[in-house]
Amino acid sequence: MILKFKTSADVPSSEITPEDVYRSRREFMKAVGVGAMGAVATVLPGGNAWAQDPFAAAKKSPLSVDEKVDPRTAYDRITTYNNYYEFTIDKEGVYKLSGGLKTKPWTVKVDGLVNKPGNYGVEDLVNFNQVEERVYRHRCVEKWSMAIPWIGVSLSEVLKKIQPQPGAKFIEFTTAERPGEMPGLGSGVLPWPYVEGLRMDEAMHPLTMMVVGLYGKVLPNQNGAPLRVHIPWKYGFKSGKSIVRIRLTDRQPRTTWADANPPAYGFYANVNPMVDRPWNQSRERRLPSPFENRQTQIFNGYADQVASLYSGMDLAKFY
Ligand SMILES: Nc1nc2c(c(=O)[nH]1)N[C@H]1C(S)=C(S)[C@@H](COP(=O)(O)O)O[C@H]1N2
Ligand SMILES: [Mo]
Numbered sequence: 001m002i003l004k005f006k007t008s009a010d011v012p013s014s015e016i017t018p019e020d021v022y023r024s025r026r027e028f029m030k031a032v033g034v035g036a037m038g039a040v041a042t043v044l045p046g047g048n049a050w051a052q053d054p055f056a057a058a059k060k061s062p063l064s065v066d067e068k069v070d071p072r073t074a075y076d077r078i079t080t081y082n083n084y085y086e087f088t089i090d091k092e093g094v095y096k097l098s099g100g101l102k103t104k105p106w107t108v109k110v111d112g113l114v115n116k117p118g119n120y121g122v123e124d125l126v127n128f129n130q131v132e133e134r135v136y137r138h139r140c141v142e143k144w145s146m147a148i149p150w151i152g153v154s155l156s157e158v159l160k161k162i163q164p165q166p167g168a169k170f171i172e173f174t175t176a177e178r179p180g181e182m183p184g185l186g187s188g189v190l191p192w193p194y195v196e197g198l199r200m201d202e203a204m205h206p207l208t209m210m211v212v213g214l215y216g217k218v219l220p221n222q223n224g225a226p227l228r229v230h231i232p233w234k235y236g237f238k239s240g241k242s243i244v245r246i247r248l249t250d251r252q253p254r255t256t257w258a259d260a261n262p263p264a265y266g267f268y269a270n271v272n273p274m275v276d277r278p279w280n281q282s283r284e285r286r287l288p289s290p291f292e293n294r295q296t297q298i299f300n301g302y303a304d305q306v307a308s309l310y311s312g313m314d315l316a317k318f319y
Contacts (some may be wrong), residue, residue: 054128055151055213063207064135065301067147075215077287078148082222083140084241085189086175086182098221100181101242106226112172112247115163122226125158126212133216134209136232137300139271141264143292145284150230151213156204164200164248172197172253173229174245190256196240197253197267198231201309207232207302211239233302235269235277266319270310271300275319 082094108125111117131151139145159171177193179185185192202208209230212219219225224241231238237257247253257265264277273282273296283292299306310318 054218055131055133055216057129058131058133058151058213058216061132061134064133064149065137065147067135067137075217078146078214079220079222081144081287083142083236084222084224085184085187086177086192086194087184087222089184089187089189095220095222097183101176101178101221101225102181103221103226103242106244108227108243109245110162110247111245112249113165113168114248115165116161120162122212125161126153126210126227127157128212130157131212136207136209136230137302138230138232138236139284139296139300140236141269141277141281143281143284143296144287145294145296146287149215150209150211151216151219152209152211152230154206155208155210155229156206158210158246159204162246162248167250168248169200169250170197170248170252171200171203172245172247172249173240173243174247175224175240176242176244190260192256193244194240194256195253196229196238196255196257198229198238199252199309200248202231205306205309207305233271233299233306235271237265238269268310268315268318270306270315270319271296272298272315272319274298275316277319 080095081091083091084094084098087094087097106122107119108122109119110125131153133149133151135147135149137145138148173196175194175196176182177185198208209232211224211228211230212226214220214223219228221242224239224243227243228241229239229243252267255265255267258267264279266277271281275281281296284294284296285292286294297303
């Protein structure tokens with residue numbers, strides 16, 4: 001049996017959201033006793049799966065938001081409209097150019113203020129039996145947004161394994177720089193490698209996610225295979241893709257975008273409709289709409305969970 005993930009053409013009624021289709025498909029697959037990934041793998045050409053069916057048992061996390069997604073924003077959209085400048089600055093070109101990134105084997109160097117430094121395989125950092133599916137909002141500073149069912153674990157689970165020392169105040173993520181596999185590196189549009197970072201309490205927050213998949217599938221290269229972070233209350237650029245190094249430190253790390261364009265890309269990058277960067281952020285374009293059809297919410301709608309992390313901070317200053 002071969003079932004494709006839906007495209008707009010597969011959706012019989014405009015009333016059905018991709019999530020409905022997706023979920024009923026998952027339920028159906030469960031009912032007939034076929035692992036979701038097993039079926040998907042039969043229609044995915046190549047890919048980077050290092051396991052046949054790693055996410056068939058992924059639980060649906062209660063941390064998910066209840067969002068209806070336009071049918072056209074589903075899997076097809078999140079995998080063909082990407083920011084990943086190491087390949088190209090053309091969002092609709094990344095997926096065409098990222099196929100050559102070799103994601104297996106993949107080693108992440110862990111160092112700095114941790115008790116368990118070393119070189120880890122992805123499967124040593126992320127327990128594949130414990131990954132969850134979490135539907136999170138994803139909002140770029142360029143004002144597009146989507147809701148994505150990511151697959152992964154809380155970053156705090158990963159941190160438990162590497163054991164931060166008490167002096168660790170920040171985490172730094174360095175992402176892959178592979179000239180032979182990443183045609184955009186020659187462009188010099190950013191200083192490579194791409195580096196991002198979080199304050200330790202942000203990193204430890206249960207919503208902060210280490211992502212290894214989306215829509216039940218292994219993370220495609222264009223979305224940051226084999227390992228990326230996602231912080232749903234922050235602008236998308238905080239989510240470093242294809243992480244090769246995790247360093248814990250007592251100082252706020254330098255981050256690539258903040259170095260490249262400080263007015264736009266501050267270290268915190270909390271989604272905030274009140275703070276221009278420097279362009280206005282009060283509205284957003286929920287893909288695939290060409291229009292700014294939604295109001296942006298403070299902390300991307302996650303204020304109840306995360307606002308306390310920033311109490312007493314001037315969010316216009318720490319933008
Ligand atoms: N290594 C790396 N990570 C990156 C980027 C990048 O160019 N290189 N772009 C960032 C930006 S600006 C966004 S909005 C998100 C996009 O993630 P998506 O393609 O999965 O939607 O990835 C972020 N992570
Ligand atoms: Mo972005």
